[in-house]
Amino acid sequence: MQQKSQKKAELLDNEKPAAVVAPITTGYTVKISNYGWDQSDKFVKIYITLTGIHQIPTENVRVHFTERSFDLLVRNLNGKISFFRQPL
Template identity: 60%
Template sequence: MDTALVELQKDLEEVKVLLQKATRKRARDVLFVEQRKLETEIANRQQQTGEPAEVQKPSAIVNPMASTYTVKINNYGWDQSDKFVKIYITLKGVQSIPADNVQVQFTERSFELLVKDLNGKNHAMTVNNLLKPISPENSSRKIKPDTVLVMCRKKSEHKWEYLTQVEKQTKDKDKPSLDTDGDPSAGLMNVLKKIYDEGDDEMKRTLTKAWVESREKQMKGENMDF
């Protein structure tokens, strides 16, 4: 058999093996085109040399992978124990994909989650500026039914009031200031107003009743002064 033809056939077999293992769209597209070029070149070479074409089963046509896009994870819940901060991310069917497709990279003040090829999409979440330092080497992730649990190991066993520094700064900015240099009652009124605005109906009724009773007592005291 023609030596050049043998080498072409070996190249073709190797390309087929690589195509089966490739996961990236661009790599698969390139290999798919190369496979077709080699098959055409082999057929032409066989015609030129008079070599009989090998009877082969038609190779399965491997379609290029559909373009996989990445969506950002915005919704999550978090909790904590003495040793860990736990972030819960709901992803339907995540337990059905290979565990290697769920990857988390930790630094001392951040983590980045990437879930690859879940329902035709990648899912990514990055949390920077964690409230306190964590231990990357002792942090991990667990895969549960429809949930990824990211476990950040605290460096010190202190309670976290917030998950990130940004969240803390935002919440602190929203807190009413108790201005002791101005009207001594202004700060308290701001606090009460915030509680009233954010409270449920029962809370609003309670505050309204307390305010009315306070005003009635104040007016009675003023009338007694006369």
């Protein structure tokens, strides 16, 4: 039993911490409503244009997928937090 606990502790020590994103002190939330998509029987492609996206760190862009939807969160893009939620 003690070996299991020790191995579990070693695994936790070897895990990398999640990326830390600097908090935003000013700004406001913008819902992304201008987008396009293309779909086939197997795939869905989402097209979103965000001016200046190439100027922020990649860790400021978060996407979470589920079986039937996805969320996109972009932090600190031109002083804003941009959010997009789409059921598929």
